[in-house]
Amino acid sequence: MLSCPTVPLSNGLQIPIFGLGTSHYGGYSHDAVVYALTECGVRHIDTAKRYGCEEKLGQAIRESGVPRSDLWLTNKLWPGDYGREVRPRRRPAWTPALGWGWNTLVWVVIIDYLYLMHWPESLQPGRSNRETRAETWRALEELYKEGVCSAIGVSNFLIHHLEQLKEDCSVVPHVNQVEYHPFQQPSQLVEYCRQEGIVFEGYSPLAKGQVLSDLTVLQIAEKYRRTPAQICIRWSIQNGVVTIPKSIKKSRIQENCQVFGFQLEDSDMAALGRLHDERHVTWDPTNVE
Numbered sequence: 555m556l557s558c559p560t561v562p563l564s565n566g567l568q569i570p571i572f573g574l575g576t577s578h579y580g581g582y583s584h585d586a587v588v589y590a591l592t593e594c595g596v597r598h599i600d601t602a603k604r605y606g607c608e609e610k611l612g613q614a615i616r617e618s619g620v621p622r623s624d625l626w627l628t629n630k631l632w633p634g635d636y637g638r639e640v641r642p643r644r645r646p647a648w649t650p651a652l653g654w655g656w657n658t659l660v661w662v663v664i665i666d667y668l669y670l671m672h673w674p675e676s677l678q679p680g681r682s683n684r685e686t687r688a689e690t691w692r693a694l695e696e697l698y699k700e701g702v703c704s705a706i707g708v709s710n711f712l713i714h715h716l717e718q719l720k721e722d723c724s725v726v727p728h729v730n731q732v733e734y735h736p737f738q739q740p741s742q743l744v745e746y747c748r749q750e751g752i753v754f755e756g757y758s759p760l761a762k763g764q765v766l767s768d769l770t771v772l773q774i775a776e777k778y779r780r781t782p783a784q785i786c787i788r789w790s791i792q793n794g795v796v797t798i799p800k801s802i803k804k805s806r807i808q809e810n811c812q813v814f815g816f817q818l819e820d821s822d823m824a825a826l827g828r829l830h831d832e833r834h835v836t837w838d839p840t841n842v843e
């Protein structure tokens with residue numbers, strides 16, 4: 555079973571450094587999620603309204619029998635739902651989506667539940683991104699202060715987005731979830747987040763599979779008798795970056811979990827560090843004002 559280190563958030567909560575991703579890209583597997591929870595000991599799952607599987611995920615969690623208080627769940631608010639009405643509209647909507655209704659809201663309070671703004675851009679015509687971001691963030695601050703969310707954060711935010719949020723709002727995001735793999739290493743953003751007390755969480759740690767055939771990764775995998783996926787996940791973890799590889803295949807989930815019994819040497823960490831080529835395999839927030 556997985557014995558997973560945690561990373562402290564600025565509010566004292568501990569996020570498991572390894573979690574299971576879910577996605578609309580490549581499908582969703584109920585059996586794989588139950589397997590991850592019951593057979594692999596995964597206790598951190600990442601999802602989003604955008605992925606369309608919140609309800610199914612709630613079913614899988616209930617079926618697993620894993621005590622809900624043991625689970626770290628991350629969910630994300632889609633930009634189409636941004637604005638000052640987030641609180642009244644989202645509160646009844648998203649809690650039952652993962653299987654909890656108004657009557658059991660207290661339960662949501664006691665689990666480690668992280669809620670993120672998914673993307674820095676406003677999809678609302680006529681409103682500036684900055685204005686909408688600030689308004690939405692204030693609504694999340696309210697949810698946090700009321701104890702509805704255990705932690706709040708952002709995703710795909712760059713330094714200028716975080717600086718504006720700091721000027722406009724009061725709670726510093728607990729987490730920033732950003733694309734991070736050997737081909738995409740936003741070092742300045744990682745450093746900025748560390749300085750500001752924001753936990754840096756990396757998504758697409760396998761570059762959606764692209765990095766698994768890289769020659770350097772293959773050579774390092776051979777040296778340690780590990781798989782390329784394990785090398786990339788281990789590299790994130792050794793860099794102190796929370797990582798959430800996604801798979802709908804049981805064998806791959808098990809493989810991806812086996813990343814705690816070995817250590818990459820400094821020279822191999824450095825070789826992987828040199829693979830950065832600025833490639834994005836998802837979306838790129840660089841031009842979002």
Ligand SMILES: NC(=O)c1ccc[n+]([C@@H]2O[C@H](COP(=O)([O-])OP(=O)(O)OC[C@H]3O[C@@H](n4cnc5c(N)ncnc54)[C@H](OP(=O)(O)O)[C@@H]3O)[C@@H](O)[C@H]2O)c1
Nearest residue numbers: 575576577600709757758759760761762783799800801802
């Ligand atoms: N905040 C955001 O904007 C954002 C954006 C993208 C992703 N995310 C989150 O990050 C998670 C992971 O990112 P991702 O899905 O984009 O990319 P990823 O985890 O880098 O790669 C997933 C792909 O790799 C395959 N795979 C997984 N394990 C493997 C293994 N051991 N060997 C070979 N192939 C393997 C998967 O296929 P199978 O499923 O067929 O195994 C899938 O095609 C998502 O699920 C989501 O939770 C967040």
